[in-house]
Amino acid sequence: MWDVSFIPLRPGSLSGPVTERSDAARNRERLLGAARELIEECGADGLTMDRLAERAGVGKGTVFRRFGSRAGLMMTLLSDAEAEFQSRFMFGPPPLGPGAPGLERLVAFGAARIAYVLEYGELARAADESAHNRFDVPAAVLWHRHIELLLREEGMDADPRLMAMALSATLDPERLLHAVRIHGIEPGRLAESWRELVTRVVRGA
Amino acid sequence: MWDVSFIPLRPGSLSGPVTERSDAARNRERLLGAARELIEECGADGLTMDRLAERAGVGKGTVFRRFGSRAGLMMTLLSDAEAEFQSRFMFGPPPLGPGAPGLERLVAFGAARIAYVLEYGELARAADESAHNRFDVPAAVLWHRHIELLLREEGMDADPRLMAMALSATLDPERLLHAVRIHGIEPGRLAESWRELVTRVVRGA
DNA sequence: CGTCTAAACGGACTACGGTCCGGATATTAT
DNA sequence: ATAATATCCGGACCGTAGTCCGTTTAGACG
Numbered sequence: 001m002w003d004v005s006f007i008p009l010r011p012g013s014l015s016g017p018v019t020e021r022s023d024a025a026r027n028r029e030r031l032l033g034a035a036r037e038l039i040e041e042c043g044a045d046g047l048t049m050d051r052l053a054e055r056a057g058v059g060k061g062t063v064f065r066r067f068g069s070r071a072g073l074m075m076t077l078l079s080d081a082e083a084e085f086q087s088r089f090m091f092g093p094p095p096l097g098p099g100a101p102g103l104e105r106l107v108a109f110g111a112a113r114i115a116y117v118l119e120y121g122e123l124a125r126a127a128d129e130s131a132h133n134r135f136d137v138p139a140a141v142l143w144h145r146h147i148e149l150l151l152r153e154e155g156m157d158a159d160p161r162l163m164a165m166a167l168s169a170t171l172d173p174e175r176l177l178h179a180v181r182i183h184g185i186e187p188g189r190l191a192e193s194w195r196e197l198v199t200r201v202v203r204g205a
Numbered sequence: 206m207w208d209v210s211f212i213p214l215r216p217g218s219l220s221g222p223v224t225e226r227s228d229a230a231r232n233r234e235r236l237l238g239a240a241r242e243l244i245e246e247c248g249a250d251g252l253t254m255d256r257l258a259e260r261a262g263v264g265k266g267t268v269f270r271r272f273g274s275r276a277g278l279m280m281t282l283l284s285d286a287e288a289e290f291q292s293r294f295m296f297g298p299p300p301l302g303p304g305a306p307g308l309e310r311l312v313a314f315g316a317a318r319i320a321y322v323l324e325y326g327e328l329a330r331a332a333d334e335s336a337h338n339r340f341d342v343p344a345a346v347l348w349h350r351h352i353e354l355l356l357r358e359e360g361m362d363a364d365p366r367l368m369a370m371a372l373s374a375t376l377d378p379e380r381l382l383h384a385v386r387i388h389g390i391e392p393g394r395l396a397e398s399w400r401e402l403v404t405r406v407v408r409g410a
Numbered sequence: 411c412g413t414c415t416a417a418a419c420g421g422a423c424t425a426c427g428g429t430c431c432g433g434a435t436a437t438t439a440t
Numbered sequence: 441a442t443a444a445t446a447t448c449c450g451g452a453c454c455g456t457a458g459t460c461c462g463t464t465t466a467g468a469c470g
Contacts, residue, residue, distance in 0.1 A: 228466065232419085263419085267418075269458065
């Protein structure tokens with residue numbers, strides 16, 4: 001599937017060969033390189049699986065065997081940035097990382113996520129698309145759990161899980177990008193609005 | 206409102222005939238009937254534009270001329286329910302309609318919307334899909350404006366527009382249906398969580 | 411009626427994501 | 441080196457949404 005190297009799906013189920021066959025590894029590199037080229041030339045929306053296969057000099061089946069789907073490819077392309085983002089809010093310095101009060105971490109999390117989405121705009125949106133399971137992708141459940149954790153830390157009584165779901169919805173890439181690109185909302189206002197939102201939600205407890 | 210045939214793309218350009226040609230009207234009825242049949246038989250997800258054209262005994266081009274897109278078709282099928290929903294929260298009895306305090310109306314709006322989405326599940330989701338402009342569809346901007354209005358009525362200071370956007374995100378059909386169908390959340394908990402959310406947001410003012 | 415024209419029609423066509431499976435190949439065992 | 445096999449490869453194939461354009465027809469007008 002997409003690169004699971006930073007979050008194993010089922011840690012116990014790695015019964016297959018651990019090492020990739022050399023031709024497979026070569027093709028994966030070719031594909032990733034070609035994908036980055038195409039995105040630079042045509043944008044993420046201009047990248048089609050057929051074009052990618054052709055550019056990489058590889059069959060279409062190979063593309064799908066490597067990445068599972070278009071969304072999977074996009075996630076793989078984002079995996080470095082995503083891993084870095086994850087380690088920042090889980091292990092990095094406060095206020096994003098541990099050491100600050102929950103509310104401050106929540107505010108910082110939203111701001112960081114907004115910045116992330118705006119930086120990788122097309123990619124982030126494409127990685128979310130199509131998926132019947134976009135909400136259950138490992139990264140998404142991690143964000144959700146993180147928000148829920150911080151809510152509990154702040155003493156949230158009422159259904160922290162659903163509150164976290166509501167807050168997550170606010171950070172949906174498609175919505176954020178739409179606000180900025182179509183309605184011309186300035187990113188700073190998004191972050192400020194997030195701050196207001198989580199503050200009220202937590203304070204109301 | 207919903208039926209795209211009633212919404213002139215460029216309001217000033219109504220030079221054409223106001224009345225539908227009889228064959229057009231006949232085909233529209235055929236198509237809507239066939240669509241309802243197919244949905245009953247195969248579910249909304251099983252309705253494809255090709256099958257619909259065949260069932261209605263009509264060319265595929267006709268389907269797209271009438272409804273513009275699959276999402277447009279779904280919206281048309283929902284237009285009665287949508288119109289009824291709209292008139293309830295705009296003109297109906299309190300607490301959903303005017304006459305109750307803003308906060309109570311907000312709570313009622315969310316509950317009604319959640320019930321609506323759960324009732325028309327597949328349809329509501331399909332009507333939202335694909336669209337690059339799903340947030341700018343007339344009904345969506347109406348809901349957004351309504352929420353924003355109620356927030357202002359409750360004295361919301363900080364950026365009511367973005368707050369309304371955040372609250373709208375929470376009511377996204379795809380998310381709601383995912384929570385209920387995949388994670389088995391009970392609808393009542395969704396409504397209760399919405400109540401907590403809007404209460405805190407408004408009270409924090 | 412007959413004529414004329416704008417509107418509607420239909421279905422072949424394109425582009426895309428995704429699947430399948432017979433054949434090729436890397437790797438390992440002998 | 442050779443054989444055996446698990447893995448990988450490629451591209452033909454499918455279903456779907458959406459487009460295009462030559463053809464047909466409704467309905468207005470004379």
